[in-house]
Amino acid sequence: MTQTTLASARHPGSDTPMSLAPDRLTHLQRLEAESIHIMREVAAEAERPVMLYSIGKDSAVMLHLAAKAFFPGKPPFPLLHVDTTWKFQAMYEMRERMARDLGFDLLVHKNPDAVARGINPFDHGPAHTDLWKTEGLKQALAAHGFDAAFGGARRDEEKSRAKERIFSFRSAEQRWDPKNQRPELWRLYNARKNKGESIRVFPISNWTELDIWQYIHLENIPIVPLYFSAARPVVERDGALIMVDDDRFRLRPDETPMMKSVRFRTLGCYPLTGAVESTAETLPQIIQEMLLTTTSERQGRAIDHDQSASMEKKKQEGYF
Amino acid sequence: MSKAYKPADLIETDIDAYLVQHQHKSLLRFITCGSVDDGKSTLIGRLLYDSKMIFEDQLAALEADSRKVGTQGGAIDFALLVDGLAAEREQGITIDVAYRFFATDHRKFIVADTPGHEQYTRNMVTGASTADAAVVLIDARKGVLTQTRRHSYLVNLLGIRNVVLAVNKMDLVGWDQAVFDAIVSEYRDFAGQIGLQTFTAIPMSALDGQNITEPSAAAPWYDGPPLMRWLETVAVDDDLAARPFRMPVQWVNRPNLDFRGFSGQIAAGTVRPGDRVKVLPSGRESRVARIVTQPGDLDQAVAGQSVTLTLADEVDISRGDVLAAADDPCPVANQFESTLVWMDDEPMLPGRPYLMKIGAQTLTASITEPKYRVQVNTLEHIAAKRLELNEIGVCNLSLDRAIPFEAYGANRDLGGFILIDRISNRTVGAGMLHFALRRADNIHWQATDIDKAARADQKSQKGRVVWFTGLSGAGKSTIANLVEKRLHALGRHTYLLDGDNVRHGLNKDLGFTEEDRVENIRRVAEVSKLMVDAGLIVLTAFISPFRAERRMAREMMTADEFVEVYVETPLSVAESRDVKGLYKKARAGELRNFTGIDSPYEPPEHAELTVDTTTLSPIEAAEQIVAWLEAD
Structure with a gap:
């Protein structure tokens, strides 16, 4: 497969297929x-913006877009990773590499209380997500005085996201009020806040x-290479394939890790993230598998299973 | 069901070919208008289903739900797919715009799904603002209804030129061509009235999937496209790329001394290195040197792209300026006629300054009394003093500086704006510029040889306004009178503008509604400004209850000319004094809109001086104020 970048596709008369x-x-x-x-508007209007970096594929795209938005300058905001200490090792490696290669300032926050x-x-x-992610995020935003934080959420992910604004306001207590969202027209974003x-x-x-x-x-x-299939040590637990990524993993008496050809459709804390059996080793194969797949994306993530309105509730409490 | 829109075969057999095909798809954003009863949810559910945007887990849930609560006798009820809205209503959450996504072999689509009822006009306007096309749904049994008219009016107002009249539920009228023709004929008359020049009418049944993706065999008399075909082929870009170049500057990119680029999203036209551009409003000209993007420079860029331009000359450009084709720049003005859609629970008050965001700049705008408001159901023009939530009116705007613009009909980015409340920071309205009013241009400020400083110097003083604010009965007039006597004794040249006195003359046409109070203060501020220009020390004694108007007055003067004095008295104390007997009347309901009783007082947050009348006598308060003024 030849790589055709968007930029070259922009040149009329170039040898793009169409x-x-x-x-x-x-x-x-x-x-x-x-x-x-959107990124330039925030840079121009917010006092202390920050970009939330979760190391997943959506974050990767967001970072790439930020680099483009301010090229040849550097993005005028740092990256913030709210760490849980339970991410996959491969994610930590990617985090360091991306910050270095793109020249971003990287901040890592670990909730000291959770530590x-x-x-x-x-x-x-549930306290794991609540303390590391929700509380950790609030702490980091408050500690640095960030007044605008980019996140890589998409509207097609989930029902409550479909209705959330691009500029989504949080009260001083960092709560989201879905009943009181500002109208968002054209390309005009009202970034003023109290x-x-x-x-x-x-x-x-x-x-x-x-x-x-x-x-x-x-x-x-x-x-992160975890998106591509490879032989990885996994155990089957509660119907999900969980990767044994380090020696902190507590095996149950009846569990023995077995090598399986698996990959991940979403990335989070490794003990909470289900793998799928797959042989997709290239991006076209991943896309092919995704398009032919029969279940929607977030099924691999434990966080949404609790209750159907769980995402909306978490967001109101300050989860990204 | 048709397989025509299931790309599964190509995905399975040749993913690379599929990706190349998908890469070159264009994007169409459209809005669906109509209530749930018209089959809107069913239609959107059908589009998602037919374009295979529903996963099997969702489908399994859908089939289960359809059996349990569906309205289609156990068959798949597509409406359940998208009826987040019904659930919202039960929970009492604001019914909002939801965005949904699907793709066919030719295009990718973003649907803004908005509620149809009148109380959600602002939501529909929001959804329509980014739409390239609109699908107006009609129930064939009901024909053109009031809400059809309202939706069409809004669609046209927001400048959507690609409109489908989707005559749904044709199966329930036996696919009768006469019914369809009558509806189309009635709609055509209405479309002409609102200036909607063309539309495409399609007879369909969303429930049965007739004329959605494939032509319907049930309507052999219809030879137009099915809906999906229309959506896939309707022209998206208008002729924006062929128009003169315009780009609002969002961000000045200056990573080091050697690079100075101007970043923005191109609003119209095409730009190439070497093109001459004019910087507006300054009018300076230069030439485009480079079109910088990552990973490489471009030979040309067109409307819709976000780019960074460098210029051949060093020109002073900042955020909010517009780069425009030098041989065909856009006009610059500071007064406009516009249509406003009000979106806030607090009404629009004429004369009150609001922040206006247009393109990449934010400035201060004040709005005149509406010329009329539009009854969106009947299109009648109705006289109005203010605009309430969801009301639409035509008003003049006056800005604090001139801006480059285009009529909204010609360019959404240079003619569409939002209004922001300066205190709550909420987005309270949206509007569309129609044309510039030339009045301000023709009445130039007459420069005089003797200026403000000369007039003040002659009096050995600094001209300024001492603005007293506080409840009725707080003691503003009493204290202001004492201050003036002392200043006069010190040889200062003063003038006291008293609330009651001004209402006998200059403002005798004004009452006490919120609008009139705003206008009252605006006039007093203007008169004060003239007197400060004359070098006088002006004392004003007005309740002036709203922060927004006091701020307006403050901003009309230079920074050190405005001295806000808060005469602080608790309501109970002011009411117990009741020198003029007004509180008694207000409590008895004989006086309406009385500050502190049935109209709010917003105390100052940053007054230069606060005098507490419960601890200070009027004489002591006056002495403090004079001492402050003489020391400053």
């Missing part, structure tokens, strides 16, 4: 232009999962 009429942008070009526009209490996904259930309030900004709101993958493919964006 020549573009100069007045016609492709859907990815329109999405890219919109995301860049002290040794919060982990084995003993603490003291203590902050904004979560979702520059890739209008991208779908397929758009993300296709863009990664066309722009050759580095992603």
